[in-house]
Amino acid sequence: MFSGIMTNAWAVGTIVAVVAGVVGVFVVLRSAAFVVHGVPLSSFAGAAGASLIGVSSVVGLAVFAPVAALSIGWFGRRRRRDVVTALVVATMLGLGALFLSWSNEYAAQIYALLFGDVLGVTDAELWLSAGLAGAALLAVAVMYRPLLLTSVSAEAAAARGIRSGLVDMLFLVLVALVTTTAVPVVGALLMFTLMVGPPAAARAVVRSPIGAMALSVAIALVTLWASIAASYVTNWPIGFYVGTIGAAWVLAARAWSALRR
Amino acid sequence: MTGFFQSDPVRVALAAGAVTAVVSGVVGVFVVIRGQSFAGHALGDLGTLGGSGAFLANVNPLWGFVGVGAVVAGAMELFGVQRRRGRDVATGVVLGAALGLSALLLYFDTTTSTTTGATITVLFGSLFAASPQAVPEMAGLGAAGVLGVVVVFRPLLLSSVSPDLASARGVPVRAVALGFLVLVGVTVSLTSMVVGTILSPALLIGPAATALRLTRRPGAAMAGAAVIGLIATWAGIVLSYASDHWPPAHRGWPISFFVVAIVFVTYLGVELVARRAR
Amino acid sequence: MSTVVRLEDVDVSFGTRRVLDGVSFSVERAEFVGLIGANGAGKTTIFRVVLGLLSPDRGSVAHLGRHVGYVPQKVVIEPDAPLRARDLVALGIDGERFGVRMPSRARRARVDEMLESVGAAEFADARVGTLSGGEQQRVLIAHALVGNPPLLVMDEPLANLDIKSGHEIVELVARLTKERGLAVLLSAHDMNALLPHMDRVVYLAEGRAVSGTTGEVVRSDVLSELYRYPVRVLDVDGTVVVVGGHDVQVR
Known part of the structure; x- marks a missing residue:
């Protein structure tokens, strides 16, 4: 379980958990679960397109994730963010369906892209993931205060001269970065559970933003490590474990905070 | 194009597509007014669970979509989708758990059967493969959906505008909300048959959002959304049929691609014109 | 006295609708000014102009330093x-x-001191979302003032508070005005809670404004001129009531 090809899986899993746990706190603060679900789904089209022209699916993800994130931000900047998200996601997926119909991809490979594959990570992809994750963490550190303030009150932020529209776009790019890192391992359909479940559970327990990030990372790490191990042992898809364990954390945290009241 | 209307799969597709477009338009207007696009999208995704389960049990996927759609709609309502605060986390958590389960069922589908198509069929739809028997079933469900909206129209509209006002007038707001979500679940299961589970929200939300840009009257918006959806679906079927010999693969391009592309372009066009007009 | 912010002859229009029409007033150091007007009279627009988020179509806005502490209406x-x-x-x-900012003892002390001075020390470590309306207002005032701005702008801080918490917030703001030499511009649709503490009033109706002490402004003839409609100011057991119409008889 810890040798050979699995080394990459553990390494990438760890990277993904850290970065998703940190960024997820802002996802939950900003009520951005739909966007975080939509961007990875949209990036699926990129992966399908990449396999069509014979390049690594990570390249496709890296192109389509920011395109999806920025179109959601741009078209939804005045109002109806949810409607625009639904439409952008659907359109990108339609493109994905088209690319699939052109290619001779096996169902198993498409399945892996949608629901995750711990064994599919090459060395090159590992280094790319590490680089992207580093960039995402650096971006969070740099944007930390404006990101937090705009999440609390756009008006108070505007009075301090923050352009919340700009911060929002930067946040979407951040989501795209995490997407590119995480989708090859966790899959396009279930990546968002890592960015919603652990932070939602963490915030029920911890009161400060930094503390919530730390606990959220810890929960994400446990979730992903357990999922990788279980997926390796049972041979069942990792997405199954990530999705159900993520939901279980939220239920447990809700029960915990209900008991304390 | 010769033989287009003689082909049985095409006729089935046109009929099933028409039913779907009309119901989606009618229900979709309320989804947009109520700001429940994420719930609509999630119910579509969750149809995957029903579709993959039906594949595994070897029953008509339509009933898998419908069953799961209705059950999950209820679960989401209980989890707190009706509150504006925190509802997207609630939706996300239910969605995550159910998608995880779908992953498992699809995995069993791909490992237990020799046909590799379950994932693709369930997720992206294959209208040309719909059986002729499915049409009366879909039409029945569709009629029930439209009838449902007609019956709850006024209380639903009132409670969408202001839940407080509605409950002051004696509308059972939570029951109406639950009933409506179940309706969305049924509608999305119909659209899942046409364009697949992960694309079904496009047909639910796109035409409705477009129509609501053009008129503020809910009744007119419903009619408009139905027409836009109908045009997109039928044009999608025709184009998909016509694309049989198109490059690069010389196989038909998927219907879902055309439908979604037409819906999106229409929305963008109307949005741009509406902005210019102001 | 030094002027912290001065608006002169400010016009703002949205499309064909004139929202502010020749508005002039100023706020001095250590002065508590109430901005009174019904909903839709233009209070929020004035705030946007004062905060520099909206530039007027005509007229001028002069600031003593750009920095303004702001408490938004609804958080x-x-x-x-x-x-x-x-x-x-x-x-x-x-x-x-x-950019990255390391936590420091000095910052922590500054935050503690600010929380103390608005009477929020006891819930310093509670989640903001679980605090009552009055407690949240105190925290928001601390948030606005911790950077030592010369001007504090508060948009309808009393709108969602019960009478007791409302009075406590007004007293707190009045105390901070004198202690810190702060200029305060606070909006409300009802002036009665502010009467004991307000130094001056800016009365706003249909985009026009008059300013002065309450004795100068809140008078039947001045407000009738402002509304361009007969208006009476009544004093009912110390509570000021503004009523409109010809049929009002004053003894």
Whole structure:
């Protein structure tokens, strides 16, 4: 379980958990679960397109994730963010369906892209993931205060001269970065559970933003490590474990905070 | 194009597509007014669970979509989708758990059967493969959906505008909300048959959002959304049929691609014109 | 006395609708000014002009320093958001800055001191979303003032408070005005809660404004001129009532 090809899986899993746990706190603060679900789904089209022209699916993800994130931000900047998200996601997926119909991809490979594959990570992809994750963490550190303030009150932020529209776009790019890192391992359909479940559970327990990030990372790490191990042992898809364990954390945290009241 | 209307799969597709477009338009207007696009999208995704389960049990996927759609709609309502605060986390958590389960069922589908198509069929739809028997079933469900909206129209509209006002007038707001979500679940299961589970929200939300840009009257918006959806679906079927010999693969391009592309372009066009007009 | 902000002959229109029409007033150091007017009279527009978020079509806005402490009308924070009162106040120091900032003892002391001076020390470590309306107002005032701005602008701070908490907030703001030499511009649709503490009033109706002491402004002839309609100011057991119409008889 810890040798050979699995080394990459553990390494990438760890990277993904850290970065998703940190960024997820802002996802939950900003009520951005739909966007975080939509961007990875949209990036699926990129992966399908990449396999069509014979390049690594990570390249496709890296192109389509920011395109999806920025179109959601741009078209939804005045109002109806949810409607625009639904439409952008659907359109990108339609493109994905088209690319699939052109290619001779096996169902198993498409399945892996949608629901995750711990064994599919090459060395090159590992280094790319590490680089992207580093960039995402650096971006969070740099944007930390404006990101937090705009999440609390756009008006108070505007009075301090923050352009919340700009911060929002930067946040979407951040989501795209995490997407590119995480989708090859966790899959396009279930990546968002890592960015919603652990932070939602963490915030029920911890009161400060930094503390919530730390606990959220810890929960994400446990979730992903357990999922990788279980997926390796049972041979069942990792997405199954990530999705159900993520939901279980939220239920447990809700029960915990209900008991304390 | 010769033989287009003689082909049985095409006729089935046109009929099933028409039913779907009309119901989606009618229900979709309320989804947009109520700001429940994420719930609509999630119910579509969750149809995957029903579709993959039906594949595994070897029953008509339509009933898998419908069953799961209705059950999950209820679960989401209980989890707190009706509150504006925190509802997207609630939706996300239910969605995550159910998608995880779908992953498992699809995995069993791909490992237990020799046909590799379950994932693709369930997720992206294959209208040309719909059986002729499915049409009366879909039409029945569709009629029930439209009838449902007609019956709850006024209380639903009132409670969408202001839940407080509605409950002051004696509308059972939570029951109406639950009933409506179940309706969305049924509608999305119909659209899942046409364009697949992960694309079904496009047909639910796109035409409705477009129509609501053009008129503020809910009744007119419903009619408009139905027409836009109908045009997109039928044009999608025709184009998909016509694309049989198109490059690069010389196989038909998927219907879902055309439908979604037409819906999106229409929305963008109307949005741009509406902005210019102001 | 030095003027902290001065508006002169400010016009603002949205499309064909004139929202502000020749508005002039100023706020001095250590002065508590109430901005009174019904909903839709243009209060929020004035704030946007004062905050520099909106530039007027005509007229001028002069500031003593750009920095303005601002308490927005409605801040909705989910009860389980991981954000303590002290986190929100710390964002008042440099929340607009990009870049990494290490926590320091001096910053912490500054936040504690600010929380203490608005009477929020006891809930410094509670989640902002779980605090009552009055408690949240105190934290928001601390957030606005921790950067030591010369001017504090508050948009309808009393709108969602019960009478007791409302009076406590007004007393707190009045005390801070004198202690810190702060200029305060506070909006309300009802002036009665402000009467004992307000130095001057800016009365706003249909986009036009008159300013002065309450004795100068809140008079039947002045407000009738402002509304361009007969208006009577009545004193009912110390409560000021403004009523309109010809049929009102004054003894």
